[in-house]
Amino acid sequence: MRPMPGNAAERGYALSEVSCDALLREFRKDFRIFAPVRLEGRGRFSDTDMVRYGEIRNFREMELREKSLFSPKEVLFPPSETLFHFAETGVREPSLLREDGKGLLVLLRACDIAGVDRLDAIFLGNGPEKDPYYEARRKRVVFALIECGPLGASRSGSFGSCFCVSMGTNRASGYALVLRPEDDGLSLFLEDPAFAAYLPPDAVRTSYAPSFPLEDPFPVRVPDPGDMSRAVREESLFSAAFWKDYDSRCIACGRCNTVCPTCSCFTTYDVTYEENASAGERRRVWAGCHVDRFTDMAGGHRFREKYGARMRFKTMHKIHDFHLRFGRHMCVGCGRCDDACPEYISFAACIDRVSRVVDAAASTGGDDHDAR
Amino acid sequence: MPRDIVRKKITKNAYRITSKRAETCLRVRVPGGHLDACLLDVVRSIAERFGDGTVHLTTRQGFEIPGIPWERMAEVNKAVRPLLEALEVPLGVTFVDLDGGYPGAGTRNISACIGNRVCPFANYDTTALAGRIEAAVFPHDFHVKIAVTGCPNDCIKAHMQDFGIIGQAMVEQDASRCIGCEACAKNCLKRVTGAISMKNNRAVRDPRRCIGCGECVLVCPTGAWSRDPRKYFRMVILGRTGKKNPRMAATFLEWADEEVVLTVLRNCYAFIDAHIDRSLPKEHLGYIVDRAGWPAFREAVLQGVSLDPPLRVAETLEFSGYFYERDRVFR
Ligand code: HEM
Ligand code: SF4
Ligand code: SF4
Ligand code: SF4
Ligand code: SF4
Ligand code: SF4
Numbered sequence: 050m051r052p053m054p055g056n057a058a059e060r061g062y063a064l065s066e067v068s069c070d071a072l073l074r075e076f077r078k079d080f081r082i083f084a085p086v087r088l089e090g091r092g093r094f095s096d097t098d099m100v101r102y103g104e105i106r107n108f109r110e111m112e113l114r115e116k117s118l119f120s121p122k123e124v125l126f127p128p129s130e131t132l133f134h135f136a137e138t139g140v141r142e143p144s145l146l147r148e149d150g151k152g153l154l155v156l157l158r159a160c161d162i163a164g165v166d167r168l169d170a171i172f173l174g175n176g177p178e179k180d181p182y183y184e185a186r187r188k189r190v191v192f193a194l195i196e197c198g199p200l201g202a203s204r205s206g207s208f209g210s211c212f213c214v215s216m217g218t219n220r221a222s223g224y225a226l227v228l229r230p231e232d233d234g235l236s237l238f239l240e241d242p243a244f245a246a247y248l249p250p251d252a253v254r255t256s257y258a259p260s261f262p263l264e265d266p267f268p269v270r271v272p273d274p275g276d277m278s279r280a281v282r283e284e285s286l287f288s289a290a291f292w293k294d295y296d297s298r299c300i301a302c303g304r305c306n307t308v309c310p311t312c313s314c315f316t317t318y319d320v321t322y323e324e325n326a327s328a329g330e331r332r333r334v335w336a337g338c339h340v341d342r343f344t345d346m347a348g349g350h351r352f353r354e355k356y357g358a359r360m361r362f363k364t365m366h367k368i369h370d371f372h373l374r375f376g377r378h379m380c381v382g383c384g385r386c387d388d389a390c391p392e393y394i395s396f397a398a399c400i401d402r403v404s405r406v407v408d409a410a411a412s413t414g415g416d417d418h419d420a421r
Numbered sequence: 422m423p424r425d426i427v428r429k430k431i432t433k434n435a436y437r438i439t440s441k442r443a444e445t446c447l448r449v450r451v452p453g454g455h456l457d458a459c460l461l462d463v464v465r466s467i468a469e470r471f472g473d474g475t476v477h478l479t480t481r482q483g484f485e486i487p488g489i490p491w492e493r494m495a496e497v498n499k500a501v502r503p504l505l506e507a508l509e510v511p512l513g514v515t516f517v518d519l520d521g522g523y524p525g526a527g528t529r530n531i532s533a534c535i536g537n538r539v540c541p542f543a544n545y546d547t548t549a550l551a552g553r554i555e556a557a558v559f560p561h562d563f564h565v566k567i568a569v570t571g572c573p574n575d576c577i578k579a580h581m582q583d584f585g586i587i588g589q590a591m592v593e594q595d596a597s598r599c600i601g602c603e604a605c606a607k608n609c610l611k612r613v614t615g616a617i618s619m620k621n622n623r624a625v626r627d628p629r630r631c632i633g634c635g636e637c638v639l640v641c642p643t644g645a646w647s648r649d650p651r652k653y654f655r656m657v658i659l660g661r662t663g664k665k666n667p668r669m670a671a672t673f674l675e676w677a678d679e680e681v682v683l684t685v686l687r688n689c690y691a692f693i694d695a696h697i698d699r700s701l702p703k704e705h706l707g708y709i710v711d712r713a714g715w716p717a718f719r720e721a722v723l724q725g726v727s728l729d730p731p732l733r734v735a736e737t738l739e740f741s742g743y744f745y746e747r748d749r750v751f752r
Binding site: 118302336341 | 537541543544545546571588590596597598599600601602603604621622623635638639640642643644645647648649650
């Protein structure tokens with residue numbers, strides 16, 4: 050334990066790998082820690098690694114230099130989750146809703162903090178009911194920001210697809226600390242001075258202060274949602290020819306949905322146990338609007354059979370519909386959908402295509418819009 | 422041309438009898454079929470200085486350099502040295518005389534599909550395994566054909582070899598990541614063996630049907646499937662083309678690790694030595710096994726192999742091939 054630091058300029062520290070482990074040990078008394086981890090040999094292709102979120106115990110387990118393929122949303126909203134168990138005698142809810150366990154310290158990047166904000170809108174701020182499962186986890190979460198630096202972590206490799214600056218999510222707030230990986234250990238910035246209590250005695254004071262990305266590798270022109278609405282009303286956007294490209298390019302695999310920090314759709318189903326059909330559980334699992342059966346309804350009706358229509362629907366949700374309801378774009382520009390698409394479809398490029406159609410509509414639009 | 426050529430000696434030195442009496446042809450081996458591009462210059466210079474200026478690309482991923490006058494063999498052997506130093510010595514192959522050319526040619530080049538250095542389907546680095554096999558079996562005078570391939574697509578045609586090594590992925594599922602999208606089940610049914618069925622909205626794999634291709638890992642959108650990083654191989658054996666009874670190789674081992682593969686390959690030479698028909702100029706392993714019997718072969722090659730799971734050993738070999746009993750087919 051060390052005394053609280055005085056002024057804001059003195060909140061930078063250098064920690065060796067050994068003292069990082071000491072810091073994590075202290076944190077673990079109060080928190081479970083979730084960070085990107087490298088699962089060796091578990092990547093899609095043989096002899097490649099998977100980087101995704103996992104619970105960590107020590108510094109070595111964290112992978113802070115690569116963007117995780119899957120987003121941190123799974124810490125708050127797991128791919129598959131049992132909502133309750135049922136039997137003839139009644140229903141049992143998971144302990145999650147009853148116990149108030151340790152905090153959840155989540156290490157994540159600026160775009161991902163914005164991603165959690167979008168999940169908050171859907172699970173906590175969309176109508177009178179809050180999602181109790183999401184809320185039970187969310188209220189325990191503390192953010193630790195992984196610094197991307199002025200040009201992004203490197204703007205190559207997995208960061209080559211980032212467009213957070215274009216989406217305005219390059220700067221975050223609401224985090225307790227900032228981490229930057231160094232050759233030996235970490236640079237650390239205490240945004241919340243209360244966290245000084247966890248610092249090991251050998252943490253060295255430095256002038257470190259975090260910086261944020263200022264430029265995207267490929268800047269994306271994000272259309273104004275109002276202009277988009279108008280292009281929809283004037284029937285130029287939905288009928289735009291480029292959507293049809295995706296009819297044949299997209300294979301409806303759903304990876305763009307599963308890796309996205311803000312895709313929050315799910316479906317639920319009941320399972321009854323083979324040995325006892327009167328007992329079972331209700332599960333909810335991620336659903337994705339690119340995947341078959343997403344629109345299945347009573348009577349066998351389904352919408353958006355064509356994959357281009359699914360791409361359009363996703364695009365509208367990410368940069369238009371959500372904005373109309375919540376006043377900010379759903380997409381946070383993390384670029385994961387571009388990284389994951391096996392058909393090399395770029396969502397960022399799709400946004401640019403939308404912009405071109407919307408611009409064209411604006412330039413030929415009626416007089417009533419000229420004053421705008 | 423020289424008056425006297427010891428045919429058996431030059432064959433072991435990787436030269437061959439050709440249809441032109443004054444000329445020979447050098448076989449260059451490229452274990453694993455992948456080489457630094459600069460070595461093509463060495464091949465080119467041998468062909469232009471000593472041969473007729475042409476090179477033949479063989480099915481086994483070697484080069485044949487034709488049109489070499491017999492009397493220039495010693496010079497050619499010296500010129501081959503950079504190839505030995507780049508392609509064989511780093512693998513651990515040892516040479517009595519690095520200026521003496523290839524010390525053997527019976528056991529053919531270990532060929533490999535392009536493997537996971539490029540191909541997304543491959544379950545391992547095929548060229549690297551081919552190199553370790555080369556170190557284990559080269560040089561050897563017995564005629565043995567070995568090829569390694571990354572997955573059951575078998576692009577190297579491992580099924581046409583005495584020993585074909587096919588990469589197997591031991592796929593594992595994190596059930597808590599399965600969202601029931603059915604991508605893996607549909608794909609396995611349409612493209613592979615239908616080893617995955619859906620149960621309670623989750624994918625369930627039938628290990629008896631799974632051939633370890635790894636496609637489910639490729640298609641799963643949540644990463645629920647992944648490969649056990651340990652490498653496993655299916656070994657198919659005694660496939661062949663040829664004039665007597667062409668046939669596809671049959672599965673001998675499943676879920677063998679690399680040590681098992683190398684041990685079986687090393688063991689086959691003692692079996693050949695004990696049973697080969699020495700009245701013939703050469704006899705292919707498959708025909709030797711046809712005469713000496715499958716149980717004897719099986720026992721010989723499994724010497725020293727621990728048969729612990731997940732390794733599975735075939736009880737019988739199911740060949741699909743044909744005989745040239747022409748009057749049975751043509752009346
Ligand atoms: C013409 C007839 C119907 C139409 C057009 C219709 C349309 C819809 C639509 C658009 C949804 C939303 C789907 C989604 O958000 O994924 C929905 C959900 C639902 N409908 Fe219908 N529906 C019809 C008949 C019925 C009937 C007859 C029932 C029950 C007897 C029913 C029960 C439900 C339920 C329970 C849901 C919620 C399902 C869920 O959230 O997963 N619907 N319906
Ligand atoms: S749509 Fe793509 S870029 Fe936008 S938040 Fe989702 S994964 Fe990231
Ligand atoms: S509708 Fe599609 S784009 Fe929108 S949150 Fe759901 S899965 Fe994601
Ligand atoms: S990842 Fe690409 S191919 Fe798959 S559903 Fe999304 S856009 Fe289509
Ligand atoms: S490894 Fe291949 S055969 Fe086995 S379950 Fe997966 S897709 Fe099917
Ligand atoms: S592809 Fe993955 S998520 Fe989809 S059913 Fe198979 S295991 Fe489950």
